[in-house]
Amino acid sequence: MKTYKINLIPGDGIGVDVVNEGVRVLNAVAEKHGGLKFQYNNLPWSCAYYLEHGKMMPADGMKILRDCDAILLGAVGFPGVPDHVSLRELLLPIRTGFDQYVNMRPIKLLPGLVSPLKNDKIDFVVIRENSEGEYCGRGTSDENGAVQEAVFTRKGTERILRYAFEYAKANGMSRVLSATKSNALNHSMVFWDKIFNEVKAGYPDMDSRQMHIDALAGFFIMHPDRLQMVVASNLFGDILTDLGSAMLGSIGISPSGNINPEGTYPSMFEPIHGSAPDIAGKGIANPAGTFWAIAMMLEQLREKPAADMLMNAMCSVLKAGVATTPDIGGKGTTTSMTDAVIAAL
Numbered sequence: 001m002k003t004y005k006i007n008l009i010p011g012d013g014i015g016v017d018v019v020n021e022g023v024r025v026l027n028a029v030a031e032k033h034g035g036l037k038f039q040y041n042n043l044p045w046s047c048a049y050y051l052e053h054g055k056m057m058p059a060d061g062m063k064i065l066r067d068c069d070a071i072l073l074g075a076v077g078f079p080g081v082p083d084h085v086s087l088r089e090l091l092l093p094i095r096t097g098f099d100q101y102v103n104m105r106p107i108k109l110l111p112g113l114v115s116p117l118k119n120d121k122i123d124f125v126v127i128r129e130n131s132e133g134e135y136c137g138r139g140t141s142d143e144n145g146a147v148q149e150a151v152f153t154r155k156g157t158e159r160i161l162r163y164a165f166e167y168a169k170a171n172g173m174s175r176v177l178s179a180t181k182s183n184a185l186n187h188s189m190v191f192w193d194k195i196f197n198e199v200k201a202g203y204p205d206m207d208s209r210q211m212h213i214d215a216l217a218g219f220f221i222m223h224p225d226r227l228q229m230v231v232a233s234n235l236f237g238d239i240l241t242d243l244g245s246a247m248l249g250s251i252g253i254s255p256s257g258n259i260n261p262e263g264t265y266p267s268m269f270e271p272i273h274g275s276a277p278d279i280a281g282k283g284i285a286n287p288a289g290t291f292w293a294i295a296m297m298l299e300q301l302r303e304k305p306a307a308d309m310l311m312n313a314m315c316s317v318l319k320a321g322v323a324t325t326p327d328i329g330g331k332g333t334t335t336s337m338t339d340a341v342i343a344a345l
């Protein structure tokens with residue numbers, strides 16, 4: 001019997017619901033598989049924790065968090081604590097502190113999903129830089145104005161671009177598209193483009209292009225079938241992936257893997273959506289993004305058959321379309337959808 005230790009950070013709002021249901025599904029996968037077991041450490045770090053303790057996680061939080069095989073996170077942020085405080089004290093320090101510099105976000109119209117677009121050939125991956133760029137947090141502000149800096153190091157830029165090309169090559173893709181904005185961002189994105197051109201020279205068989213982020217956003221809607229691999233900076237990748245998940249019918253669908261490729265630190269898996277205060281407590285959060293994130297986690301733990309088992313069960317529930325949540329046209333709840341996935345398993 002193989003046992004994995006999973007650190008859970010349910011966080012805030014619907015993050016708590018989707019992680020609770022995610023654990024039920026993960027246990028069902030383990031039972032069905034027969035050779036797997038999961039041990040959980042449920043960490044209460046959240047905005048509620050902040051209001052009680054004055055911080056989002058304890059001083060030794062990163063040490064506690066490191067001791068595991070993977071981290072499953074729901075969502076962080078809730079009215080009552082400023083978003084830049086909650087996210088900059090919990091989610092973002094984990095991504096940078098554990099050098100999870102690859103953020104992998106698959107955008108795929110799974111069987112049963114209905115895209116709001118006419119063109120429904122949607123199957124691509126966004127690889128987002130996850131450790132620096134526009135999220136470096138540097139700058140100044142006072143009454144008279146604000147300056148927000150961005151940091152693009154050679155090391156950080158080169159490794160993410162190379163990762164995207166290697167991933168594309170390993171997964172039979174023939175096209176890599178880099179998101180830029182070098183017409184206006186005369187330092188950061190000109191540098192990004194320069195490194196892109198250097199890296200792409202090593203992949204002569206790949207159709208590699210760059211596109212300005214504004215045009216690329218339009219391209220997502222008009223020609224999603226031509227996308228295979230999209231590589232983007234931290235901020236651009238963030239925005240493009242909410243767009244991407246919406247192209248699948250709901251931002252509750254896409255998953256996000258925060259990967260430390262070297263395995264020096266644990267990787268972290270989460271849905272791409274946030275804590276959704278507008279529907280929190282209503283029991284209607286779509287758990288698909290979390291289930292898909294769990295499948296990514298299983299794959300990263302080299303438990304591919306278990307990951308496939310879960311994705312197949314979820315797809316059959318999406319196809320039936322009965323127990324699913326209202327955001328994708330179903331009549332169900334977070335719990336009914338989870339029950340259906342467990343039954344399908």
Ligand code: NAD
Pocket residue numbers: 014074075076077078079083087091250251252253270271272273274275276277278279284285286287289325327
């Ligand atoms: P959001 O993703 O929470 O919600 C945007 C819209 O999508 C809302 O109308 C919401 O109801 C809907 N939605 C989101 N997830 C859904 C799901 N699973 N099922 C059905 N509908 C869903 O984005 P927001 O409103 O910009 O942010 C809310 C809070 O979450 C903020 O504090 C923000 O900073 C935080 N946030 C956290 C994360 C994270 O922890 N990874 C990600 C994004 C936003």
Ligand code: IPM
Pocket residue numbers: 077087091238256272274
């Ligand atoms: C995401 C979220 C975060 C991000 C926020 C909450 C800081 O939007 O994971 O996509 O921008 O990375």
Ligand code: MN
Pocket residue numbers: 238239242272
């Ligand atoms: Mn986002």
